Amino acid sequence: RKEVEQDPGPFNVPEGATVAFNCTYSNSASQSFFWYRQDCRKEPKLLMSVYSSGNEDGRFTAQLNRASQYISLLIRDSKLSDSATYLCVVVYNTDKLIFGTGTRLQVFP
Amino acid sequence: GAGVSQSPSNKVTEKGKDVELRCDPISGHTALYWYRQSLGQGLEFLIYFQGNSAPDKSGLPSDRFSAERTGGSVSTLTIQRTQQEDSAVYLCASSLRGGDSPLHFGNGTRLTVT
Numbered sequence: 001r002k003e004v005e006q007d008p009g010p011f012n013v014p015e016g017a018t019v020a021f022n023c024t025y026s027n028s029a030s031q032s033f034f035w036y037r038q039d040c041r042k043e044p045k046l047l048m049s050v051y052s053s054g055n056e057d058g059r060f061t062a063q064l065n066r067a068s069q070y071i072s073l074l075i076r077d078s079k080l081s082d083s084a085t086y087l088c089v090v091v092y093n094t095d096k097l098i099f100g101t102g103t104r105l106q107v108f109p
Numbered sequence: 110g111a112g113v114s115q116s117p118s119n120k121v122t123e124k125g126k127d128v129e130l131r132c133d134p135i136s137g138h139t140a141l142y143w144y145r146q147s148l149g150q151g152l153e154f155l156i157y158f159q160g161n162s163a164p165d166k167s168g169l170p171s172d173r174f175s176a177e178r179t180g181g182s183v184s185t186l187t188i189q190r191t192q193q194e195d196s197a198v199y200l201c202a203s204s205l206r207g208g209d210s211p212l213h214f215g216n217g218t219r220l221t222v223t
Binding site for chain 1: 144217
């Protein structure tokens with residue numbers, strides 16, 4: 001089993017739709033979690049951290065479920081500009097960062 | 110510019126040649142990571158530097174790969190006797206203190222081995 005797993009997609013959704021991605025991790029000692037966004041042929045950029053109590057940033061909501069060992073990202077009112085690959089990152093052993101392979105989102109008009 | 114800088118942005122080399130890739134992290138960032146990404150694939154961890162500690166080299170795919178970080182700042186990734194399977198985008202990232210501090214990526218070096 002991979003340490004961090006994501007559904008590769010693509011998720012094709014119309015503008016205005018709500019879409020959610022999950023990311024599962026295998027190491028129960030994982031300490032920190034992040035979502036990164038990567039546009040085609042560009043470097044990844046931090047989208048948001050994921051806090052234990054869940055957190056929201058505008059149209060984006062991140063949640064952590066430690067019992068089931070997954071994190072999620074919810075995007076409301078999807079925009080064309082949200083089209084990208086969304087990477088989850090899990091940190092354990094203080095400095096070990098593991099990236100998922102990413103979930104591709106395509107928002108169409 | 111205060112971002113992570115990588116050079117060259119593109120490198121085409123012949124199989125068997127050595128290449129050096131450079132990364133200039135954000136000033137003051139103690140942690141520096143190298144990843145590589147093949148077309149359509151995820152990020153593969155290569156090596157991690159944190160301050161003056163011994164680097165975590167657990168991701169280097171073979172002994173043809175090495176990296177150093179001089180003076181806690183600039184890092185170079187060297188690939189000796191390049192092979193076609195080394196073709197990928199090599200991404201460098203730095204963070205303030207490693208661990209749970211966010212990564213800032215450079216634009217990457219696109220390496221093509223012919």
